[in-house]
Amino acid sequence: MTVILITGVPAAGKSTLAEALSARLNLPVLSKDGIKERLFDTIGFTCREEKARLGVAATQVLYYAAEQLLKAGQTFLMENNFENASREGLIRLLETYHARPLTIRVTGDDAVIYERFVIRDKSPMRHRGHVVNDRYPEETPGREAPVLSYEAFVSGIKQRGMASFDAGGPCLTVDTTDWSAVDVEAIAAWVGENLQ
Numbered sequence: 001m002t003v004i005l006i007t008g009v010p011a012a013g014k015s016t017l018a019e020a021l022s023a024r025l026n027l028p029v030l031s032k033d034g035i036k037e038r039l040f041d042t043i044g045f046t047c048r049e050e051k052a053r054l055g056v057a058a059t060q061v062l063y064y065a066a067e068q069l070l071k072a073g074q075t076f077l078m079e080n081n082f083e084n085a086s087r088e089g090l091i092r093l094l095e096t097y098h099a100r101p102l103t104i105r106v107t108g109d110d111a112v113i114y115e116r117f118v119i120r121d122k123s124p125m126r127h128r129g130h131v132v133n134d135r136y137p138e139e140t141p142g143r144e145a146p147v148l149s150y151e152a153f154v155s156g157i158k159q160r161g162m163a164s165f166d167a168g169g170p171c172l173t174v175d176t177t178d179w180s181a182v183d184v185e186a187i188a189a190w191v192g193e194n195l196q
Contacts, residue, residue: 001070001099002195005090006079007165008106009157011117013176017106017184018079024188025077028069032062032080040128059086063093070097075195084161091167101167102194104187108177114153121147170194 004027006018015031022029036058045051062080069076070093082090094101107113157163172190176182 001073001097002075003066003070003094003099003101004075004077004191005082005101005103005167006077006106007082007103007162008174009108009113009162010081010153011120012106012108012113013179013182014079014081014106017104017174017176017182017187018077020184021104021188021191022077024184025191027076028074029077029079030062030065030069031078032058035061035065059089063089066093067097070099081162082165082167084165087161087165087167094167101169102191103165103167103169103171104191105163105165105171105173106176107163107173108175110154111150112177114150117153118147 004021006014006021006029008014015033018029018031021027036055039054039058039061043054045054059080062078066076066078080086093099172187174182174187
């Protein structure tokens with residue numbers, strides 16, 4: 001049994017790639033962000049502490065749903081910007097069910113990905129459950145939050161291990177600097193070749 005992990009840096013296109021692979025491989029995809037958005041729509045948050053608790057809850061629901069699929073012997077995709085802090089719980093889950101991880105690590109040129117991150121963060125279409133940590137309009141209506149600096153963005157990715165996350169097993173690094181050069185069919189073929 002195989003779990004296909006879609007991981008990598010923020011704004012690199014993990015969700016987009018996961019959905020494309022899900023459609024091509026006819027496999028379910030579990031997304032922490034998808035869970036987080038639904039929790040926010042139901043529960044919400046108004047401060048940093050509440051946001052952190054909601055994020056922890058989203059991870060717990062993600063792992064619960066993954067466990068149910070593993071119990072059923074189902075191969076599936078799991079998308080999240082896994083980091084060092086995520087590794088222990090994920091590895092425990094995989095080992096408990098003797099599941100083999102296939103990792104697709106999504107990355108790209110830091111400057112290009114950072115620009116996407118800033119544009120996405122400022123977009124009015126960005127789901128309210130993903131606000132940056134210092135912007136809570138419920139507390140400070142109309143306040144414009146400072147943009148996360150490039151240096152802080154890159155440093156956070158490195159410190160948290162998002163760009164180098166490894167759960168063991170085969171790993172494919174996908175560079176999304178230029179989305180038009182991303183060959184989803186080739187990635188799906190790689191997954192197919194490595195499924196057990």
